[in-house]
Amino acid sequence: MLLRATQVARFFGDSPVFRNLNLTLTAGERLALIGANGTGKTTLLRLLAGLDHPDQGSVASSGRVTLLTQHSLTGDGTVLEALMAPELVQASTAFVLASEQLGEGSDRSLAGFSDAEETYRLLGGYSFEAQATLILDGLGVPEDARLLQLSGGQLRRVMLARLLLVPADVYLLDEPTNHLDDEGAAWLERWIQASDAAFVLASHDRAFLDAVATRTAELERGTLSLYPGGYTEAMEVKAQLQDAQQRDYAAYQRKRGALKQEGAKLRSASRSASTFSHRRAGNVPLISAKNKAQDVANTLAGRAKAIEKRMERLDAQTVHKPVHDHRVLRLEVPAAPLGPGEVLTVRDLQVERGGRTVCSGINLYLQRGDRVALTGPNGSGKSTLLAALTEHRFTEGDVRWGQGLTTFVMGQHAEELNAFETVADALLESQPALTTHQLHEVAAQMRLPGPAFRVADLSGGQRTRLGFARLSVTRAQVLVLDEPTNHLDIKMIEALEGLLMGYSGTILFASHDRRLAQQVATRIWNMNNGTVEEA
Incomplete structure (x- = not known):
């Protein structure tokens, strides 16, 4: 241990x-x-x-x-x-000092050197x-x-x-x-x-x-x-345990319900039997008939009491109701029109930043329904390329988006949110059809303060959730996402993954999340040394 x-x-x-x-x-x-x-x-x-x-x-x-x-x-x-x-710096200093003191030739200096050398080595x-x-x-x-x-x-x-x-x-x-x-x-x-x-x-x-x-x-x-x-195997085991727990809980509920119903019938019958009726006595002596009715009532009450004891023993088994995570955002919003088949055409693109050529000779083509993951080493220019495509900030070449397309852009640091005053403004820009009730629903489900809250006052985590909420309700035909899983936990990443896989439009996203790329992307563009190649 x-x-x-x-x-x-x-x-x-x-x-x-x-x-x-x-x-x-x-x-x-x-x-x-x-x-x-x-x-x-x-x-x-x-x-x-x-x-x-x-x-x-x-x-x-x-x-x-x-x-x-x-x-x-x-x-x-x-x-x-x-x-x-710091420990190694200290050990190194002590080792150098002990080495210098070896010239003394004393037992103390030799012991000090031995201790300092061992610490330095370890x-x-x-x-x-x-x-x-x-x-x-x-x-x-x-x-x-x-x-x-x-x-x-x-x-x-x-x-x-x-x-x-x-x-x-x-x-x-x-x-x-x-x-x-x-x-x-x-x-x-x-x-x-x-x-x-x-x-x-x-x-x-x-x-x-x-x-x-x-x-x-x-x-x-x-x-x-x-x-x-690992994670995948663990979640499979968890799902199996939850299924078993759900079955056990359902069986417990059925058994408890049957016992409760039977107990209610016995108590009702007991009350009816204990109510003595002269008419039912017939030719039997009244005292004998009354005692017989009371015996029947007592028997039924005893059986009802036994049922209660069985229910108590059943409850003592502490079969807990399974808890399910319902944090995935779901809203009924109108579907966006399909738009043109040719989404993006890039020819001979060259991008410079600060007098340095980031990329050149870039030729790309996107058609409707493509889901493209843009990959590459840190510093290879993925964010710069996405900005060049969406903001038309390039030095040479031609970038043409399909006629009438609407594009949703999510930056790596959610910088697009700086343009909005309130949470409601940010959500309505993404989905103008949202009602007041839906605005509150989105804010609550994403654990945001509320539609009227100022974007500038949101925490980093809240800004991330707001960006995710905007993505969840957008009607845009093209999604351009730069590191969309930044600051998301696994449940939110999986929710994002499901949303992207079910999205009918075109997606271009840069990400280091290998599992997201494997699950979502239909094409891979790898960026390195100023060029983009399809994997």
Whole structure:
């Protein structure tokens, strides 16, 4: 056992984030940690890392535990300098100092050197530079760059590289594939699979979890449920358990209903029998007839009491009603007209940004019903190309959209929302036919403050949900989406996936979500080195 949480609970104020949580992690295990945004995954990771303490229960570890947080690096310096963890910096300084003191030749200096050298070695000091170069190359980060020159995504990858360079028995990774392209995510998968360490992986990347996880833990409604295998296998097992639970609950309801009905009949018969009628006595002595009626009433009442006892024993079995997630947005809105068959034609496109040619010689063709995934490494120009197509911001070439087409555009950072004053304005621009009642319905289902709420006051998560709500009700014939799964949890990603697969128009989307591309796309455009090729 490397890590154990026993009856752990965490509260924010009087509200429990989770309670009675039990988890054991053994050597070599790779645990996927999933759950909707806000269910407490990051909170749980901090408890497991020992950075916070549970309000109830305990967390114990028997090895070195290290955590990758969702926060980024700050400051200046080179990437290679930033990779050296404080413990290794301290060990390196102590090792250099102990080496200088060896000239004294004393037993004390020899012992100090031995201790400093062992600490330096155990922290990976001798292999640090070679390992750092290998990891940075795998994650696609230049080692000689300075931190101030890096993007937010690159800084995030430097943090991941720094963590992987620290020898540990348990790695706790919070969204490790954020800002990784397909190649970087595949490299990380291989690194994890080859490691002897144990991992807890909080992630919304289904393909990643399927590739590396040996077990899956789901935080849902304040409880932690454990399933075998990666995400897909775990959800199949969960569905089977829910089906079995539904059958058990239906059987319980039927049995309880039959007992309740039988008990009601017996009580009614008992009351009728206990009401003595002289006319029914006939020639039988009144006292004898009355006693006989009372005996019948008592017998029926006893049988009714026995039925009640059986119902109590049945209820004590605590067959719970299955809970289903109904967060998927569904609205009845008029279908959009089909539009022309030829959706987009691009010839000899060249795009420049800041005096640099991002792409050139681009020739593309889209027809109605195509669902195209635009893939490629980070920095290859996918977002720039989408902006060039939708905003006609290009240097040379020709971009022609079909006559009369309406286009819905969702930016990587939901920047299109800045044009709207309120939630209602944003929704109505996407779907003018929405009624006042539907506006409130959409806002409630997407956990938004309300139609009159100011867009500028929305949190990051709320902006993401507003963008998703706009997409869910649009009547546009073409969807152009840049990293649409950013900041979505798995349930919302699957809802988005279902929406896109059922969409009858044309879709062009850039995404690093490999599972989304596999499920939705009918064509793949791969962008690299300033060109686009169909895979």
